[in-house]
Amino acid sequence: MSTLFLTHSDCLNHVTPPGHPERVARLEAILNRMSEPDFAGLVREDAPRATPEAALKAHPQAHLDAIASAAPEEGIVSLVADTLMSPGSLAAALRAVGAAERAVDAVLADEAPNAFCAIRPPGHHAETMTPMGFCLFGTVALAANHALEAHGLERGAVIDFDVHHGNGTQDLLWHEPRVRFASTHQMPLYPGTGAPGERGAHDNVLNVPLAPHSGGVAMRSAYADHILPWLDGFAPQLVIVSAGFDAHTRDPLAQLNWTEDDFAWVTEQICDLAARHCGGRVVSCLEGGYDLDGLAASVAAHVTVLMERSA
16 A cells, blocks of 8 residues: 545636735646656545535534635635635635545545645635635544544544644634644744644643744754654544645745755654554645745655655
8 A cells, every 4th residue: 555645636726816825836836746756656546525514524504605605606706815716716625625534534444554635725724714824614624523523533633734823723623622733833923823822622732833944953843842742642543734835945925944854854753653553544635835846845755754654
C-alpha cells in the first residue's frame, strides 16, 4: 500500500479574481509537481462529492442554506471581504469535504496507511455560522466528526501547522472532548485568534503562537516541547492534519520563514506520533500556501514523508 492522493477537477473551478492569493494556480502547481516520477507510487482517486448534508456534521442548517443561496450562476460574489464564490465554488467545497471524509474512511479501514487531500477552497477558518479566510466549510472538523460518528472513534487529534490560526476548526471542535486540536501559527497575524489561553471547553485545545521571523527552530521546539507530549498523553486513534504551507519563507502573507526541511520534519514528527498510537493513520488536507514555487516544493516534501512512512 502507498499514500492515498485525493483531488478532483471541480476544485479547479473555484475561481477568484486576479490578484487573489487563493487561486486556481495553487492547485495546478501541486498537481504538476505530483505528476513527476518521484510520485508515481501514489494511489490516486477522484474525490467524491459530499452531499450538502455532510456539512451538518459541524455546521447548522442555516450556514449550509446561506452558502447554497449565495452561490452565483455567473460572475463572482463576495461573502465577506476575502471570501468569494464563483459558480463552481460550492461543488469545489463539497469535493473538499468528500475528499477528507473518503480519506478518513480509507485510512480507518486500512485501505491506505495515510492520505493527502489536494483540495480547495481551504477550510480551517470557516466558523460555525461564518465563512471567512477563503473558507466555506470547516473541512478538517467535518472529517474529525465523521470519524467519530461513522467509525465510532473515541479519540482523535487535529494538528494545524498553517501559518494562520485555524479559528474555524477551533470553534467547531471547542465543545468536543473526543478530539484534541493543536495549532502552531504566527502571532500577531490574521485572524487574531489562537492565544495560549484559548483551551477549549474540555481542555482540548492547545495553541502555541510563534513570533514573526522565528524560523524553523522555534517551530521544532513548539512541537517537541508542547504539542507532541500533549497529544501523546491523549493517544489519538487518528491524526488529521490541516496542512498549510504559508509558513514558507517565500510566502507573501506571513513571516515565519520555514523551509521545505521544516515541513518534512514536522511531517515526520506527526507520522511518528501516529505510529506510536494508531498504526500510522494520518489524513492530511491542504490549507494555505500562496507562493506557487514554495507551495509545490513544500507539498512535495510533505507527501514524500507520507509515502516513505507508507512503504
